[in-house]
Amino acid sequence: MADAEVREAVPSDAAEIARIQLTTWRTAYTELLPADVLEGLDSAAAEQEWREALRDGPATVLVATEGSWVVGFCAAGPAPEQEVAAANGSVPPDAAEVVLVSALLVEPRWGRRGHGGRLLGAMAERLTATGATRGIAWVPEADTASMTFFRSVGWAPDGTVRTLDAGGRPLRELRLSGPLELQFT
Incomplete structure (x- = not known):
């Protein structure tokens, strides 16, 4: 494998981040999302949203590189109260120390090379330095690759479930914590 690194994303990475997001969703989520939803994803709009996120925050975004290629990214930041609350609306005592990993994607052709682990590891180090102690991520229940990955680092479903409307098709997500x-296994 060529040189693999993780670095903080900059606004000029927005196009690559958007490309990776759309490519990954169109490849990995063909069974989860309706074809018209996947086909309707707008690369220019996604790029603009990432450019704004990289410029204005509040999430931290890291990119994984292999050689000169950007191959994946991770976005995370303080978890909004509604994301960390239990199904009954109660907020856990550690809510202020919880971060939301809102995106962790590696382009499929670069998968199984350790990029996801490097991204989440580097992000965890950064967020721990700010006082965070626990992370959460919403993962489609049927996304076995992501479920397996998060379980391999010691995260597990915490009993909270949500169902999103994915173009008229319900998409059930589990909150992992x-x-x-x-603890990579």
């Missing part, structure tokens, strides 16, 4: 002191 785990320590930021990752």
Whole structure:
């Protein structure tokens, strides 16, 4: 494998981040999302949203590189109260120390090379330095690759479930939770 690194994303990475997001969703989520939803994803709009996120925050975005290629990214930041609350609306005592991993994607052709682990590991280190102790991520229940990955670092479903409207098709997501002191297996 060529040189693999993780670095903080900059606004000029927005086009590559959007391309990776759309390519990954169109490849990995063909069974989860309706074809018209996947076909309707707008690359220019996605690029603009990422450019704004990289410029204005509040999430931290890291990119994984292999050689000169950007191959994946991770976005995470403080978890909004509604994201960390239990199904009954109660907020856990550690809510202020919880971060939301809102995106962790590696382009499929670069998968299984350790990029996801490097991204989440580097993100966990950064967020721990800010006082965060626990992370959460919403993962489609049928996304076995992501479920397996998060379980491999010590994260597990915490019992909270949500169902999104994915172009008229329900998409059931499980909230995974785990320590930021990752335990890769």
